[in-house]
Amino acid sequence: MNNPILLFDFGGVLVDLNRPRVEAAFDALGFDIRPYLGTYKQSGIFSQLEQGRITPHEFCNELRRLSGHADLADEALVAAWQSYLDTVPADRLDMLLKIKQHYHVCLLSNTNRIHWRMAEDTLFSYKGLHVTDFFEHIFLSCELGVEKPAPEIFARVAEGIGVPAGDILFFDDSEVNCEAARQCGLQALVAPAHSEWLKYFDENGKLHTSYVQAQP
Incomplete structure (x- = not known):
């Protein structure tokens, strides 16, 4: 070469990725992200988002359904997911x-x-x-x-x-x-x-x- x-x-x-921070952020919203968060690849709706199969708003709708918290705003869910990225x-x-x-x-x-x-x-x-x-x-x-x-x-x-x-x-x-x-x-x-x-x-x-x- x-x-x-x-x-x-x-x-x-x-x-850098901050797994403890994103787990805590979703815990605070009443959703356990751990089953979806892989070491190098996500699963479930997080994988669908990463393959572009669903939009960010559809992603938030599904998180609301899965968590049972229909009052969660898109902005709160997006901010929680953003917390996975550090610098x-x-x-x-x-x-x-x-x-x-x-x-x-x-x-x-x-x-x-x-x-x-x-x-x-x-x-x-x-x-x-x-x-x-x-x-x-x-x-x-x-x-x-x-x-x-x-x-x-x-x-x-x-x-x-x-x-x-x-x-x-x-x-x-x-x-x-x-x-x-x-x-x-x-x-x-x-x-x-x-x-x-x-x-x-x-x-x-x-x-x-x-x-x-x-x-x-």
């Missing part, structure tokens, strides 16, 4: 900007319109920049209608970028997702949370040769 296209996951890699620390944003000087940088995320609106409005608002300044292509499960680790999503990414799958190096905090990407022909490296994935790059944003050479 001489000059791969770099494809980053969003949740857990770029943005994108400055060191990661700075590194992305350095990386972009050497590579084509793209994003692939299992996410939903509520969380992505936060990304657009606040999480990537940095030094006068916006999310589209960090990534050349953005692939969202809620727009593609499919979630990782389904093979279709990786095929759609390669097609969307317009390169062979083998030219893409994918960074995700889930080994399951990384292995699924490899099965589809992509290269993949597990990207540990809390900025530990920065170890793959030097201070100027270039991949360390040892990691590139280790790829099949």
Whole structure:
């Protein structure tokens, strides 16, 4: 891999996730989110939202039905779900900007319109920049209608970028997702949370040769 296209996951890699906070937020509304909240992929209505099968308002309607609290406002439910996302620390944003000087940088995320609106409005608002300044292509499960680790999503990414799958190096905090990407022909490296994935790059944003050479 001489000059791969770099494809980053969003949740857990770029943005920190706060599971205790989102659990407490929904507890306060009388809804137990725990059965729906997976380590790397949600289930039930949360998965439907992340596949774009339901709108945010339909999502809120279903939460009201499931919780038995018909008086819960959309704004309260949306705020509770937003509390799952923490921040994108400055060191990661700075590194992305350095990386972009050497590579084509793209994003692939299992996410939903509520969380992505936060990304657009606040999480990537940095030094006068916006999310589209960090990534050349953005692939969202809620727009593609499919979630990782389904093979279709990786095929759609390669097609969307317009390169062979083998030219893409994918960074995700889930080994399951990384292995699924490899099965589809992509290269993949597990990207540990809390900025530990920065170890793959030097201070100027270039991949360390040892990691590139280790790829099949």
